[in-house]
Amino acid sequence: MTAIYALGDLQGCFVPFNGLLKKIDFDAKEDRLWLAGDLLNRGPDSRPLLKKLFDWQDRLQIVLGNHDLYALSRWAGIIPAKKNDTLGSLLSDKNAGDWLDWLRQMPLLHHDSTLGWTMVHAAIHPDWDIATATGHAQQVQDALSGRQWKRFLKMLWAAPAPNRWEDCRNEDEAQRFRVAVFTRARYVTAKGLFNWPSTLPKDIASAYAPWHTWYFQRQDQGAIICGHWATQGLLVQRRLLALDSGCVWGRQLSAARIDLQTPQIHQIDCPMYAKPGVKE
Numbered sequence: 001m002t003a004i005y006a007l008g009d010l011q012g013c014f015v016p017f018n019g020l021l022k023k024i025d026f027d028a029k030e031d032r033l034w035l036a037g038d039l040l041n042r043g044p045d046s047r048p049l050l051k052k053l054f055d056w057q058d059r060l061q062i063v064l065g066n067h068d069l070y071a072l073s074r075w076a077g078i079i080p081a082k083k084n085d086t087l088g089s090l091l092s093d094k095n096a097g098d099w100l101d102w103l104r105q106m107p108l109l110h111h112d113s114t115l116g117w118t119m120v121h122a123a124i125h126p127d128w129d130i131a132t133a134t135g136h137a138q139q140v141q142d143a144l145s146g147r148q149w150k151r152f153l154k155m156l157w158a159a160p161a162p163n164r165w166e167d168c169r170n171e172d173e174a175q176r177f178r179v180a181v182f183t184r185a186r187y188v189t190a191k192g193l194f195n196w197p198s199t200l201p202k203d204i205a206s207a208y209a210p211w212h213t214w215y216f217q218r219q220d221q222g223a224i225i226c227g228h229w230a231t232q233g234l235l236v237q238r239r240l241l242a243l244d245s246g247c248v249w250g251r252q253l254s255a256a257r258i259d260l261q262t263p264q265i266h267q268i269d270c271p272m273y274a275k276p277g278v279k280e
Contacts, residue, residue, distance in 0.1 A: 003027070004259040005266075006034040006119065008227040008234075008243030011067060012043030012086060014052075016253045016270040024255060024266050028059065034110070034258070036227035037065025037121030037183065039103075040087065042248045043273045046071070047090040054099045062106045064144075065121035065228060066183040072144075073153045075100045084275065105145045108182040109137035117241075117258055122228040123185035125165065126214035127192060130222045136178045143175065163194050185211050186229055198231070198280045212240055225258070230280055236265060248274045 005024060010017055026033075039053065039062070040046040053060060071087055073079045075096065081087070090096055111118040111130055118124075124133045143152040155172050161180035168174040180196055187195045187208040195201070200208050210232070212224065216239055227244035234254050235242035241263060247253035250272025257264040 002259070003031045003257055004034065004115070005031065005255045006036060006117075006225045006241060006243060006258050007255045008036055008245055008253065009038040009065065009067075009230070009247065010035065010040075010043070010049060010253070011038050011248040011273075012040055012046035012049055013247045013253060013270060013273060014043070014045030014049040016247050016268055017049060020253050020255055020266065020268040023268055024257075028056065032059050032061070034061045034117075034119055034225065035063070036119055036225055036243055037063045038067040038227060038244075039065070040071045040090065041067040042084060042086055044086060046087055047093055047096075050090060050099045050103070051093075051095070054102055057102065061110050061119070062103075063110055063119050063121050064103070064106050064108055064183065068103060068106075069153070069156070069179070069183060072100060072104050073157065076150050076153055078150065078153050079157055086273075104149060105141075107137055107141045108179070109134055115258060117223050117225050119225040121183050122226060123181055123188075123211040124215055124222075124224065125181050125192070126188065126211065126218045127165075129219055137182060140175060140178050140182070161196060163196070164192050166192070183228070186232075187211065188214060190214065212242075216240070225256070234265070234267075236263070246270075248272075250274075 074087055075091055109120050111134055118130055156176055156179055161176035162168050162173050168177050184196050185194050187200055188211045189207045223239040225241045230244045230246035230249055234245040241256050243254045245252040245254040247270040252267040253270055255266045
């Protein structure tokens with residue numbers, strides 16, 4: 001029987017990734033992996049990790065995270081390296097172009113109607129049902145996989161994303177907002193106002209709640225797999241698998257077997273790779 005496992009953020013943590021695959025007795029010929037984004041950066045081994053994923057592409061389902069978009073932008077020469085960047089070995093590899101060109105074709109949302117799960121890296125807008133969210137994600141994928149993809153990435157970095165969908169005045173702002181929701185969002189207000197930084201403004205913090213709190217109040221269908229939020233940690237609920245359990249921060253790498261009626265959770269402890277004091 002084919003097993004399907006969803007994993008949280010890898011972030012270049014190649015050794016824990018291999019260790020978890022061994023722990024779950026992953027069969028590379030039969031089983032499948034869903035990866036909830038942030039495959040690269042911060043951990044030490046983005047190069048061997050991406051090589052392995054490229055070689056395994058026929059058994060993977062990937063959605064892109066904010067660190068993956070950062071890696072693509074670094075490869076394209078659009079932005080300089082940040083202080084906590086660990087992509088040097090990957091970007092200097094002679095095969096990096098093939099690997100990253102493949103990666104930029106990946107979506108920001110994956111929905112499987114048979115399993116009943118939808119996977120994103122960070123969040124879905126509480127007002128978007130699965131069909132609406134799929135349409136928004138497709139807009140981004142079309143741009144990122146198209147001929148003008150470098151122009152698209154430059155546009156993403158050119159200005160901040162609006163904090164509300166209603167504040168998007170043109171298609172560039174709409175694209176920035178879509179990307180921010182799918183790859184960066186954590187908190188949102190009842191009126192759809194997002195806070196993109198990882199910490200809330202103290203004076204209005206009480207107005208915000210985790211995005212999934214509002215989502216499941218407003219959407220009566222859809223079960224979500226996500227990552228991105230290491231400080232929130234592993235959450236296992238009836239309609240939510242939040243799988244970023246902070247591997248790169250020295251906690252755990254988590255996997256959920258999702259082809260069963262009740263998901264099974266597997267974890268492995270990780271060494272700390274990210275430097276203390278660095279924000280998520």
